[in-house]
Amino acid sequence: MVNTLKDKLQNLAGQQSSIVDSLDPVVKNRVVVLQEIQAQYNEVEKKFLEEKAALEARYQKLYEPFYSKRFEIVNGIKDVEGLPEETGKADASVEHKEEAVKGVPDFWLNAMKANDILAFQITQRDEEALKYLKDIRWSKMEEPKGFKLEFLFDTNPFFKNTLLTKEYHMIEEEEPVLERAVGTEIEWNAGKNLTQKLMRKKVKKGAKNVKPITKTEPCESFFNFFAPPRVPDDDEEIDHDKAEELQDIMEQDYAIGSTIRDKIIPRAVSWYTGELEDTEIYEDADESGDLGDEEEDDDDDEGGSDSDDAK
Incomplete structure (x- = not known):
C-alpha cells in the first residue's frame, strides 16, 4: 500500500516536470524561480513543524494532571470538593438519592455518541459494553512513528480484556x-x-421437526475498530481497485482514531454535556442490513443472550 502511494507521487512529479518543460522559456524561468521560493518556504515550514512537535510534547505533559483528575471523578475514585454555591443548593434536595451513584455513569459512551463520526460506529448492542469504559488515553509513539489510543475498561460480561489499544503507524x-x-x-x-450476529436460516413452510440452521455472520460494531484491515506486505497481492478500496477504509479508520485523539479526549465533558455539536457527517454512511431472502436476523445474537437452540 505504501509503495502504491509512492508510485502515485512519483507519477505526479513526472507529470509536473513535463509541464514545466513544455512552457515558453521566459515563463519557464519564472516558474523555476517560483519553485526555488517554494523550496525555501518548505525549509522554514519544516523547522516550524519540528518546533510545533516539541511544543505539543511539552504541553501534553501539562495536560496529564487534568486527565488524571477527570479519571478520578468520572470513576468515583475521588469526589468533588468546593462546589459552586448555586450547585450545592440545587443538589441539596436529591443528596440522599444520589449517594448510591458512583462517579459519572456512561460518561465516555455519551461523550462519543455526541460526535457524528463516532455515533455512526456505535450500535445499540455496543452501548452496554461501552458503559464499562473507564477512560480513553493517547500517547505519541517514536518507534514506529505514530500514536496509540488506549481504552481502559472495567471488568465486564462481554470480554476479558481490561485494556484495548489501537496503534497508528505513520511514515x-x-x-x-x-x-x-x-x-x-x-x-x-x-x-x-458484538462483532458477530447469529443468523437463523428460514425453515420451509410445512416442514416438521426440523432443527433451524444457524450460523454467525460479521456485523457492524464499534469494536471492529480494533480489527483494522491487514495491509499486504506485497502490493502485488491486490489489484488496483482493491488497493483503492483498502486505502479508503484506512482513511476512514484514521478519521475515527484522530477524532478520538483530537476531539473527544481533550474535551470529553463538553461532548458529554452537549456543549459541542458536531456537524460533520460520516462519508459513505450506508447502513444496509439486508441479508437476503433466505436468512433472517435472529433476535438472540452472539452479542446478547443465548440462542433459542440452547433452550
Whole structure:
C-alpha cells in the first residue's frame, strides 16, 4: 500500500516536470524561480513543524494532571470538593438519592455518541459494553512513528480484556502517511461477541421437526475498530481497485482514531454535556442490513443472550 502511494507521487512529479518543460522559456524561468521560493518556504515550514512537535510534547505533559483528575471523578475514585454555591443548593434536595451513584455513569459512551463520526460506529448492542469504559488515553509513539489510543475498561460480561489499544503507524515524509493500524485482539466471552450476529436460516413452510440452521455472520460494531484491515506486505497481492478500496477504509479508520485523539479526549465533558455539536457527517454512511431472502436476523445474537437452540 505504501509503495502504491509512492508510485502515485512519483507519477505526479513526472507529470509536473513535463509541464514545466513544455512552457515558453521566459515563463519557464519564472516558474523555476517560483519553485526555488517554494523550496525555501518548505525549509522554514519544516523547522516550524519540528518546533510545533516539541511544543505539543511539552504541553501534553501539562495536560496529564487534568486527565488524571477527570479519571478520578468520572470513576468515583475521588469526589468533588468546593462546589459552586448555586450547585450545592440545587443538589441539596436529591443528596440522599444520589449517594448510591458512583462517579459519572456512561460518561465516555455519551461523550462519543455526541460526535457524528463516532455515533455512526456505535450500535445499540455496543452501548452496554461501552458503559464499562473507564477512560480513553493517547500517547505519541517514536518507534514506529505514530500514536496509540488506549481504552481502559472495567471488568465486564462481554470480554476479558481490561485494556484495548489501537496503534497508528505513520511514515513521516513531506506529510505523514498512514502505513498501517494495529489493534488489540479482543478476548470475547462465550456468546458475547458484538462483532458477530447469529443468523437463523428460514425453515420451509410445512416442514416438521426440523432443527433451524444457524450460523454467525460479521456485523457492524464499534469494536471492529480494533480489527483494522491487514495491509499486504506485497502490493502485488491486490489489484488496483482493491488497493483503492483498502486505502479508503484506512482513511476512514484514521478519521475515527484522530477524532478520538483530537476531539473527544481533550474535551470529553463538553461532548458529554452537549456543549459541542458536531456537524460533520460520516462519508459513505450506508447502513444496509439486508441479508437476503433466505436468512433472517435472529433476535438472540452472539452479542446478547443465548440462542433459542440452547433452550
